[in-house]
Amino acid sequence: MTSLAGRTALITGGGSGLGAAIASMLHGAGADVVLVGRDEAKLAAVVADLGERARWEACDVADPDSVDALHARLSEVEISILVNNAGVPGPVADLVDITPAEWDDVFGVNVRGIFLLCRAFLPGMYERGFGDVINIASVSGKRPLVHRTPYCASKMAVIGLTSTLAFEAGPRGVSVNALSPGPVAGPRMERNFRLEAERSGGSAADAEAAFVSRSALGRMVTEEEVARAVVAILAMPGLCGADVDLSAGMVA
Template sequence: MTQRVLITAGASGVGRAMAEAFDAAGYSVCITDIDEDALRFAPAHWSRHWADVSSESDMSAIFQAIEAEGGLDVLCANAGIAGPTDAIEDVELSDWRSCIAVNLDGAFLAAKHAVPLMKAGKAGSIILTSSTAGQFGYPYRAPYAAAKWAVIGLMKTLAMELGPHGIRANAICPGAVEGPRMEGVLQREATAKNMSRDQVYAGYASGTSMGRFVEGKDIANMAVFLASDAARLVSGQVIAVDGHTVNPDPKL
């Protein structure tokens, strides 16, 4: 029987890489996104839905549709935003709340509505996208780091609560991922630190023992592994895919 996976923010970036990897592995793919154009250009054989992950009504409707389509085996709660890049005293409360809403509330709502479907099947894999910012913290990224630390706490609790039901939960912590979203972070951080974009890029890369950024496919490959029977006893784990971060805020 074909396994079904839902990936939030699956129309572009890391989410798109995940969706393509699960598709190649033989899964039936469902994605949500708020980018209508990206959804339109996703493969037609994927189930595609517009949804704001921080809206309970949107998420409830998505999972009702998923249940009608045949249920759910794997959840990749991947939606996230970078949030502001500012010194803590300059962070607006509205920016803090919007960052928490997408990164943390979105993961919570996805898990909340996925679990009843997985319990019905007495199995499932929940994969939350955290970040190395959820392991080390990052200067000038307080809302994002706080949300990603909380995602790990959510995952650990889900693993304990849902293990008896045959449901596993794990978190992937990407490091700096090549792509448009990280490019925006680099530009904003360069401004905040009075550095050039290239200096900030080099700093992130040199902060890893492997000296490089990761790509979306690296995150996607880990997600497919965690969803597979090869990882049937892997749960409650925080797994970094980051080239081994050794210094999250190198000074150049």
């Protein structure tokens, strides 16, 4: 595994799921980790499991004041790896049944959050002439996913933000890449399958089977696979402006 000793990684949405898995993988590779999120109890539990070289900070990534306060608290910490993982799935519904508040909530976390974190922590990377930003997008930003318009639109925005920011940050020594997982096995996808079953009148098992049938491997990816992909991206210094697909062949 790539050694990340001496580097500090900030992972948003670090209290559970992908964020916790990514934090654990980066920590295992030698990096110090700062877990960021809104649920202090979950963050504290993950940090307790990781032990030394791990800390947590409460922050609402969609709130500029909260992000500014986070940056101030970490002013003495050299964040050289920023993993923008925080995200919300949003509603499962026809677009005409989605409220503006639901739409804004998805974009607030999934897109605005990345903007605010990059805005806060990129200047330090620029000053040092070194760093990595990895934005967690989704294959749903590249292919249709019926009844998930705000989520899909937000993830397409993340891919566009990444490719453009790479040309701003690259000349300053900072690599910016996106990682687009396919459906990740776990509670979030189970929720989506239940909601789709309620909407369609079918079963959650049928919704899941129809979904995974679209992938070449006929399955979902795991949290560990996504976390390993983050470390792999960091091991490829020539990678910049890329959108790495990790979907078990969902968009093959």
